[in-house]
Structure formats: C-alpha cells, structure tokens
Amino acid sequence: MTGWIMGHRSEWWICSYCDPIDPELLRYSSPPGRWVLAATVLGSAMAGIDSTVVGVALPRIGRQFHAGLSQLQWISNSYTLALAGLLVLGGALGDRLGRRRLFQLGTIGFAIASLLCGLAPSAALLIAARGLQGVAAAMLVPGSLAILEASFAPADRSRAIGAWSGLGGVAMAVGPFLGGWLIGAVSWRLVFFINLPVAVATLAISARHVPESRDAAAAGRPLDLAGATLVSIGLVGLCYGLTEGASLGWTAPGTLWPSAAGWVFLGAFLVVEWRSRAPLIPIEVFRSRQFTATNAVTFAVYGGLGGALFLLPVELQDAVGYSPIAAGTSLLPVTVLMLALSARSGAVAARIGPRAQMSLGPLLVGGGLALLARIGPGSSYVSAVLPAVSVLGLGLAVTVAPLTATALGAVPAEYSGVASAINNDVARAAGLFAVAALPAIAGIRGYSYEHPDQLTSGFHSAVLAAAGACGIGAVVALLSIRKSRAEERPMVAEWHCALDAPAPARSAPGAPDRDAAR
Numbered sequence: 420m421t422g423w424i425m426g427h428r429s430e431w432w433i434c435s436y437c438d439p440i441d442p443e444l445l446r447y448s449s450p451p452g453r454w455v456l457a458a459t460v461l462g463s464a465m466a467g468i469d470s471t472v473v474g475v476a477l478p479r480i481g482r483q484f485h486a487g488l489s490q491l492q493w494i495s496n497s498y499t500l501a502l503a504g505l506l507v508l509g510g511a512l513g514d515r516l517g518r519r520r521l522f523q524l525g526t527i528g529f530a531i532a533s534l535l536c537g538l539a540p541s542a543a544l545l546i547a548a549r550g551l552q553g554v555a556a557a558m559l560v561p562g563s564l565a566i567l568e569a570s571f572a573p574a575d576r577s578r579a580i581g582a583w584s585g586l587g588g589v590a591m592a593v594g595p596f597l598g599g600w601l602i603g604a605v606s607w608r609l610v611f612f613i614n615l616p617v618a619v620a621t622l623a624i625s626a627r628h629v630p631e632s633r634d635a636a637a638a639g640r641p642l643d644l645a646g647a648t649l650v651s652i653g654l655v656g657l658c659y660g661l662t663e664g665a666s667l668g669w670t671a672p673g674t675l676w677p678s679a680a681g682w683v684f685l686g687a688f689l690v691v692e693w694r695s696r697a698p699l700i701p702i703e704v705f706r707s708r709q710f711t712a713t714n715a716v717t718f719a720v721y722g723g724l725g726g727a728l729f730l731l732p733v734e735l736q737d738a739v740g741y742s743p744i745a746a747g748t749s750l751l752p753v754t755v756l757m758l759a760l761s762a763r764s765g766a767v768a769a770r771i772g773p774r775a776q777m778s779l780g781p782l783l784v785g786g787g788l789a790l791l792a793r794i795g796p797g798s799s800y801v802s803a804v805l806p807a808v809s810v811l812g813l814g815l816a817v818t819v820a821p822l823t824a825t826a827l828g829a830v831p832a833e834y835s836g837v838a839s840a841i842n843n844d845v846a847r848a849a850g851l852f853a854v855a856a857l858p859a860i861a862g863i864r865g866y867s868y869e870h871p872d873q874l875t876s877g878f879h880s881a882v883l884a885a886a887g888a889c890g891i892g893a894v895v896a897l898l899s900i901r902k903s904r905a906e907e908r909p910m911v912a913e914w915h916c917a918l919d920a921p922a923p924a925r926s927a928p929g930a931p932d933r934d935a936a937r
Contacts, residue, residue, distance in 0.1 A: 444572040472595055472610050481868070500658060502560070507699050521559075524558055532552040592751060595747035595751075646691050653687075713826045716900075724885070724889075733868055760813070780817035781890070783817060789883060858877065
C-alpha cells in the first residue's frame with residue numbers, strides 16, 4: 420500500500436534547436452503514444468492491484484483451506500519475497516534483452532502464475548504459485564516505466580509518466596472494491612482469474628504498438644547473478660525464521676538455523692557487492708548520509724504500514740463482521756488523499772526542504788495507525804475506521820513525495836535509477852519483515868485470528884507497535900535529514916510509482932542513455 424507518488428529525478432532535456440529529437444520517439448498526443456501508455460498501465464496495474472487485493476481475500480482463503488496464520492503470512496510474503504529479491508535484476512535484464520521482450524515475458528508468466536493461484540487446491544500450492552507471481556512481476560514491473568522512458572520524446576515524457584501514475588492510481592483504488600465484490604459474490608479465486616483477460620489485452624497491445632528498446636552500453640556489463648541469488652536466499656531465511664518463530668519457538672532449531680543462514684547470506688551479499696565490478700546495488704551510494712537516513716525512515720514507516728495493513732482486512736472481516744467488499748473499500752480515503760495531495764506535498768518540499776515533512780509525516784502516519792486501535796467488534800466505519808484512515812492518508816501524502824525525492828536527490832545523477840530501486844526494495848523488505856514479525860509480537864499466532872476477541876486484542880497491540888515504528892522514523896528524520904533542499908543538481912518533478920518501478924538511470928549530459936532498436 421505504498422501508493423502512487425510524485426518523485427524527483429534528474430532529467431537532461433534536449434534542445435530542439437541544438438540537438439533534434441529522434442523522429443522515432445513518440446508524442447503523448449499521438450495514437451501510437453496512447454497505445455504504449457495503455458499497455459504499460461495495464462501491465463503495472465495488474466501486478467500492483469494483485470498485491471493489495473490478496474489481503475482482502477485472506478480471511479476467505481484461510482477458512483477454505485483451514486490455514487493457520489503462518490500460512491496466510493506466506494501467501495502474502497512469498498510474492499513480496501520474490502519481487503523484492505529480483506526487482507533490480509529484472510530491470511537490468513530488460514536493459515540487456517529488450518524492455519518490451521521482458522515486459523511481455525513477465526506478463527505471460529504473471530498470467531500463468533495467476534491461473535495456478537486460482538486453481539490451487541491447497542494453501543501450500545497457493546504459496547508456491549504466489550512466489551511464481553513475484554518472479555514474473557520482477558520482470559514485468561521495471562519494464563513498464565522503462566518503456567515509457569525509452570519510447571517518448573523528452574518533452575512528452577513527464578506527461579506520459581504522470582498519466583501512467585494517475586491511471587494506475589485509479590486502478591489501485593478500484594482494485595480492492597472490485598476484488599471485494601468478486602470475493603463476496605463468487606469466490607476468492609476470481610481475484611486471480613481476473614488477471615487473465617488483462618494479461619491478454621496487455622500482450623496484444625504491446626505486441627502491436629510498443630517499440631523495442633535496450634541499453635547498448637549495458638550489454639558489456641556482467642549481470643550480478645551472484646548478488647541477486649544471495650540477497651534472495653538471505654531474505655527467505657530471515658523471513659522464514661520470523662514467520663515460524665511464533666509457532667516453533669524463537670529458540671527452536673527450525674527458527675534459529677534459517678535466521679542464522681539468512682544473516683550469513685545477506686552478509687555474503689554485501690561482500691560480493693563491495694567487490695563486484697558491476698554490483699546489483701552499488702555500496703558507495705550509502706556513503707551519503709542523506710540517502711542512508713532516508714532509507715532508514717522508509718524502513719520504519721513502510722514496516723509499520725505493511726504490518727498493520729496486513730492485519731486490518733482480517734480484523735475488519737473476522738472481528739468486526741465486514742463483508743469483503745466493505746473491507747476492500749475501507750482504505751479508499753487513503754488513495755484519494757494521496758492522489759489529491761502528493762503533488763502539492765512534493766512542491767512544498769522542493770521549496771522548503773524535506774526535513775519538516777519527513778518528520779511530521781511519519782508522526783501523522785503513526786497517529787492514523789494508533790487510531791486503528793479503536794476498531795473492534797461492534798465499531799462503525801464512520802466513528803472508528805474513517806478517522807484512522809483519513810489521518811493515515813494525510814500522513815502518507817505529507818511523507819511519501821519528499822521521502823522519494825530525497826532518496827533520489829541524495830546521490831549523483833548516474834545513480835538515480837539504482838537509488839530509486841534501492842528505496843523501492845527497502846520499502847518492500849520492511850513490509851515483508853513486518854508481516855512476518857508483527858503478528859507474533861502482538862500475540863496473534865496459529866488459529867487465533869479465527870477468534871474475534873483474541874484477534875482484536877492482538878490487532879490493537881500490533882497497530883500500536885506499528886505506530887511506534889513510525890515514531891522512530893520521525894525521530895530519525897528530524898535528527899538526520901538536512902533542513903536545506905535535498906537536491907543538489909537540476910531536478911524535474913515527475914510522477915512515478917514507488918510501489919511498482921524504479922526510475923531508470925539517466926546518463927550524463929551529452930551521453931546517450933538508450934539505444935532504441937525498432
């Protein structure tokens with residue numbers, strides 16, 4: 420639920436008098452440009468909606484499969500694990516193999532995995548199919564924004580990305596409502612089957628209208644497969660230990676060994692990245708105090724947010740008695756507020772600097788999460804849920820735009836793409852660990868989620884702990900983020916999706932940043 424936000428990144432504009440624009444690049448107002456936009460919106464929205472709608476379906480899935488809480492956690496986390504571990508690698512593969520090609524392969528893989536999810540006869544097979552969805556999304560997601568970057572003329576790129584974000588935001592808002600209706604009217608399986616016609620439309624449009632592009636310079640750089648493997652295994656080990664610790668015991672071998680292995684693999688990942696000639700994540704970007712602090716704030720805020728929003732649909736349906744469609748639309752004010760205010764928030768941060776908003780915003784997010792503790796059996800939406808999600812949405816609108824802008828502005832221009840990818844992955848990893856650990860910290864384990872009183876008690880503890888994490892993020896921002904304007908290089912405000920795609924890296928002035936093959 421990271422939402423759709425406005426980020427800043429460096430842009431080198433081509434003067435039409437000095438360096439004519441490539442006539443093969445698309446214009447926003449042209450029919451070919453609109454078709455390219457349609458394909459990228461459909462593809463990225465498919466992956467983004469699926470990650471949010473599944474949370475609404477979890478109570479029904481749990482009842483049908485008689486699944487314990489750890490299985491529900493893995494249904495959510497297996498997708499996030501694969502996506503977080505392979506997202507940056509997916510972007511690098513697209514640069515080398517062709518962005519349209521990888522986008523189409525990801526769409527096909529996502530459709531096949533969605534079909535397997537919808538047909539899954541058990542929770543274990545659903546978890547496996549969700550992992551395959553995450554692998555496919557890691558190919559699909561980075562390509563959507565990269566295709567827009569490579570296809571549109573510089574003067575039209577901002578409009579294309581803004582429309583992509585806006586339309587994707589509308590899709591994200593409609594998704595939980597549509598998913599809730601499908602779950603209530605037919606079955607949770609339709610949440611996955613609905614991806615199939617969307618994937619077919621995406622493939623048909625992209626095959627006919629999306630030009631191929633790739634980065635010729637990337638072909639000479641080795642792929643960091645070792646780094647991608649190590650970080651993925653490390654995340655799996657840590658996540659497994661956190662998820663199973665509540666049921667097996669925190670000192671049980673089944674908890675300690677996977678957790679220890681996770682730390683070892685992540686340590687090996689850092690060593691490999693430090694020594695690699697072409698690292699997946701350049702360690703030197705963390706020499707920037709501003710960049711490191713921004714990612715610490717990201718981890719705190721998105722950790723609290725991810726853990727709380729994993730439990731909220733379960734609480735609303737199993738304890739309060741909401742229907743799936745009511746639970747699916749309960750967070751609509753968050754999306755509305757972010758769409759309405761994120762651009763203004765980014766503009767304010769560009770004028771006054773990011774520290775004030777990055778300190779105040781997490782406090783508001785934490786306040787909204789703390790207000791969720793008023794939800795329980797018999798509570799109404801207007802008196803209990805609406806105030807909480809309204810404060811939460813306001814806090815996210817205040818926080819997210821300057822947070823992303825600061826992450827991108829804290830590093831040199833040539834690292835803007837990887838900085839966005841790192842910040843994106845930090846947000847995903849934070850939610851991943853929170854979903855694994857927060858229920859156990861709050862005392863929700865096993866089948867206690869099926870008992871309203873136990874669930875509500877644990878939910879209240881969980882959202883207060885999540886609010887505390889956001890408070891820590893606010894303190895980190897206040898002490899570490901510079902008050903002055905974060906960007907030290909020319910920046911242009913553009914829309915992009917922190918949830919779905921890192922902004923591609925830009926080349927230095929006068930150097931080509933793509934080699935479009937059409």
